[in-house]
Amino acid sequence: MKKSLRRGLVATAAAVALAGAAVAVPTSAQADVADTTGAWLAGELDDRLLPGQFGSPDYGLSVDALLSLDVLGVQAGAIGDIADALAKDPQAYISGEAFGDEGSTYAGATGKLAVGAATAGRDPQSFGGVDLVERLRSTIAAQGEEAGRASDVSDFGDYSNTLGQTFVVRALVDAGDDLALDAIDYLLKQQCADGSFRIGMFAEAVPDDPETEWDDSIAPVDRECGDPTTKGDDTISYDATALAVTALVEAEDAGIDGLGDAIDDGAAALADAQASDGSLQDDGVANANTTGLAALALADAGDLDAATAAAEFVATLRVPDDASGALADERGAIAFDQAAFDAAQTAGLPESRDQWRRATAQAAGSLALLPDSATLTVTTATDGFAGTGQDVGVVIEGLEAGEPVTVTAGDDVAKGAADDDGRAELDVTMPSAAGTVSIDAQGGSPERTGSTSVQVLAPATFELGAPASVEAGESFALDVDGLVDGEGYEATFEQGGSGDAAPAARALPSGGTGSLATLAVSGVVAPEEPGEYTLSVVSTVPERSGSTTLTVVAADAGPGAGGDGSEGSEGAGSSDGGATDTGSLLPSAGTTVSLVVVAAALLAVLLGAVLTLRRRRAEGGA
Structure with a gap:
C-alpha cells in the first residue's frame, strides 16, 4: 500500500514516516514499548486471528491489529500470519453468504480488508482468489446524489457509514482507481461545519419490521452534514473524524489536490476536542481507542503537539513493562479506559478479554508517536547536600524542546517545560526532617524519567581540632567533628575582628558511609602574619559551621650570631703576641660553652701552682 508521510513532521525527532492506519516507524528509543505491546497483541492471536467477543474470529479486529503492528514496525511474522489467515477465506469477512446473504x-469490510492486504504487502486485486478492488467498485454509486458512496449490497439492509467510507477511499486511492475521486467527494459531504465528521451517511427512514425479533429500523439521515431537514442525524464521531483525516492525507500524498482545508479543519476539530490530558471521548468516556486513532490523524495533519499529547494519554492506559502482580503477564496491553485499567490492577484482565484486545489493536499504533524514551539527566546545584527546608535548584537535561516535566522531592512538586535546548530548571523545597531525599523527574511520558538524591542535613555546630599555635605560613592538619562524609566546606582565618578573611582551604571528603564523623583535612595553611586568629569552617549547607582560635607565631630564625666562630677568633689574644685582653675571655651572650672551658682552664692552672708550693714546703725548700 502507498505509504503516506506525515505532513510537517519529517524534520522532527519524533516524526517518522507513518503507514497503515497511516504509517509509522517508531524511534529506536521506543523499541521496548513497541516490542512489548506488539508481543502482547501477537500472543492474543488464535489460529492467526484475534477472537471476537464470543470466541469466533473477528476479521475486522484482526485487520486493526495488523495495521497497528505495521505502524509500530514490529511482529512482521504476526502480520504475515494475519494476512495469510484472512486470505484463506476473504468471503467470510466481506460478505454474509455463509449466513444466507x-x-x-x-x-466497509471490503475496503478495510483491501487496506490490510496492501499494508501486509499483498495484492488486493488478487487476495485469496478475490479481486477486492473490483468487489469494492461494485458497491459504489456511479451517479446521482449518492455518487461515490459505497453501500452494502445485502438482503439484510445497508449499514454502511463514514467509518467504512474512509477505508473505501484509502483502498481506491492506493489502487489508483478512477472512482477514488467520487468516493472522496462523498466522504467530504460527511464533514460538518466545525471540521468534524459525522458517523452516519444518508439514509431514508425505515420502520421496524414486526416480523423480526430485533429492531431493524433505520433513522433518516440527510445527504450532507448540516442539512436541517432531519433533526438529530448529525451525530459527531471522533473515530470517524480521525479515520477521515488519515484517508484524506493519504489521498493528498497520492497527488489529489484541494484537500488541504478539509484536512486542517478535521485536525482542528480533533485538537479542540482534546482534554487537558490529551484524551478524546466517545459516548462521554475518555478512551484509548478514540484517542489512539486521533493521535495518528493529528500526526498525519502535522499537529505534533496534539498528537504527542494523545499518544501520552494512551500510554497511561498501557500496562507497563515492569508490571507485577495481577498484570505481570499482560505487559504491553492497553485498557479501554481508566476504569478498566484500575480494575485490572487488582483483579487482572476479565475472563472476556475482548475489550482489551479491541483497545490494544486500535490504539497501539499511537505509541510510535511518544517522545523518545530516555533516562533524563537530573542534577542539583548543591553537590548532593541540602539543608532542611532549603530551596534547591534542579536541572533536568535530555528533554525535547517544549516537553513538559514534573519534578518531585518528598511532598514538594514543581512543574515546567524544557527550553529550546531541551533543558529545564526548577526549584523544589527540601523537607523539614533530615535524611536522604529522592528527586525524581518525569518528562512527557511515563518512560521518560530521571532521578538523583540529596542528603538533607540538620543545622549543626562543628567542633574543630587545631594546634594551639602554628608558625606563620605553616601547613597543618585540621580535624572537623560533625561533618557528614562528602559534605563540602570552606575554612577561613579572620584576625582581630577586622573582617579580612583569607580563604585557607576547601575540601570535599569522600568514600564514607554518610554518617557523622571527624574528618582530618591536611593542607590548611596558616596566615603569613603572626597574631591571634579565629579559624572558621562553614559548610556549603546553610546553618552548619564551627570555629576555634589559634595563635600564629613568627617562624624560628635558627642559631644566634657568631655561631659559626668567625667573631670569636680573637678571644685568645692578639695575633701580634701582645698582652692578653682578659675581657675577651668573658663569654658573650651566645657563648656559654666557651665560658665553661676558660674557667676550667684557669682553675686547673691555679690548683697546679698551689700543689707545687705545698710539695716544696714539705721537702724543706724555701
Missing part, C-alpha cells in the same frame, strides 16, 4: 458484499 447470497451475493452480498459489505462495503
